[in-house]
Amino acid sequence: LHNMRPQAGADMDSANPYTPLVVAATYGLADCIKYLLEAGANPNIPDEQCGTTPIEIVADSGRRELVDILFPYTKPVQCVPSWSVDGIITHVKSKHLKDKDKVGQDKKAELKSLGAKAVEEKDYAGASKFYSEAIKVDPEDATLYSNRSLCHLRIGEAHDALVDANACIRLQPDWPKGYWRKGAAFTQGSQGSMRHVHGCDEAGSCQSGDP
Structure with a gap:
């Protein structure tokens, strides 16, 4: 040059x-x-x-x-609302953030779709991974925690299901599904505890019984 x-x-x-x-x-x-x-x-x-x-x-x-x-x-560039040095810089930064957000939203939508497909195929562990990746993209989306909570329930992870249900409720307290997930997690957790206690009782009976 x-x-x-x-x-x-x-x-x-x-x-x-x-x-x-x-x-x-x-x-x-x-x-x-x-x-x-x-x-x-x-x-x-x-x-x-x-x-x-x-x-x-x-x-x-x-x-x-x-x-x-x-x-x-x-x-002056027509799409820049305030034609000044500061105005140009602000506009470009705003556009950059919007473009980045769009890429993130597209990725989240793809991961949600893959998660839903995995649920349909009853691959709940795989679906949980897809929803976890989507949460990294948008940690404020309550539906992702609800969906992952369901996956945890299906594979018997009551505690993790409860954690996600609480996150869902925190993000969207007016949405009934979060409370439904929480109730299901409590129910599964209680049933698991009862089975554990019942198993211990049976083991104790066997140990104290006649040989």
């Missing part, structure tokens, strides 16, 4: 596939950005692949000093 000279008639906006200014913005090359702007490069030509302008690219990388350099040369 430094070897380009406007006197030689170099096209500062040639894209192959990216313009020199897009490349300089992507790599955060402050001196190159300044040189290209002074040589007449157009900062309003977007990245052909992503559709973002150089000023949006540097804002996304957190380089405020580069946003300051590009700002006087760049026309």
